Amino acid sequence: MTRPTSALVLFSGGQDSTTCLASALKRFAHVETLGFDYGQRHEVELTCRENVLRELRSRFPQWADRLGDDHMIDLSVLGEISDTALTRDVDIEETEDGLPSTFVPGRNLVFLTLAGALAWRRGISVIIGGMCETDYSGYPDCRRETIDAQQKALALGMDRSLTVETPLMWLDKGETWQLAEDLGGQDLVDIIIDETHTCYLGERKRKHDWGYGCGECPACKLRASGYEKWKRGVLA
Numbered sequence: 001m002t003r004p005t006s007a008l009v010l011f012s013g014g015q016d017s018t019t020c021l022a023s024a025l026k027r028f029a030h031v032e033t034l035g036f037d038y039g040q041r042h043e044v045e046l047t048c049r050e051n052v053l054r055e056l057r058s059r060f061p062q063w064a065d066r067l068g069d070d071h072m073i074d075l076s077v078l079g080e081i082s083d084t085a086l087t088r089d090v091d092i093e094e095t096e097d098g099l100p101s102t103f104v105p106g107r108n109l110v111f112l113t114l115a116g117a118l119a120w121r122r123g124i125s126v127i128i129g130g131m132c133e134t135d136y137s138g139y140p141d142c143r144r145e146t147i148d149a150q151q152k153a154l155a156l157g158m159d160r161s162l163t164v165e166t167p168l169m170w171l172d173k174g175e176t177w178q179l180a181e182d183l184g185g186q187d188l189v190d191i192i193i194d195e196t197h198t199c200y201l202g203e204r205k206r207k208h209d210w211g212y213g214c215g216e217c218p219a220c221k222l223r224a225s226g227y228e229k230w231k232r233g234v235l236a
Helices: 015-027 044-059 076-081 107-122 144-158 173-195 218-235
Strands: 006-010 030-037 067-074 126-128 163-165
Touching: 006 015, 006 107, 015 030, 015 044, 015 126, 015 173, 030 044, 030 107, 044 067, 044 173, 067 107, 107 126, 107 144, 144 163, 173 218
Parallel strands: 006 030, 006 126, 030 067, 126 163
Antiparallel strands: none
């Protein structure tokens, strides 16, 4: 079998998906991106993703020709049927079943299904996502076991070889910061700090060393702690 030359990256505009996009641009001759508008509370990420793409093209001319079409899918129906802290203005807390209230049931499964359909149409056989089982909020659809099952279902259902890569699956957030530096140096780190969005509450007015956010939600705390760990490693 010949090595695939193109990939489709699930790109939200956050730290993880930006790092995955940079990884893809280093390895594939042609990379397309896919985002979803599902009524997320932090919809500002949809604007941030456009800014990230612009900065990547500007600061990494060697990647610009590899960066192909950006696709956006209206998935508002997912937000309509989800009663979660990511799609409603409610407190972020642990639910009775032990899952965080930010868990959107079926989100990654739907994302991958639609990504598979788009990849089929675009002649792409590799889908790349930022799911992580090391530093995560306990989301069951971020586990590699889930991804493997979905990959098999997509390949069977579309009768085509399809691979779902998760470059961050076994990395903690500190290692994700390090990977970004390894891939694109300080320029990529600066793009992640200045342009990407992680905060669940959509806060873009408060800037920290690690980027913008409320600093209190689980996503901000995880990003901040990873940054601190990474900087300690750099400075040690």
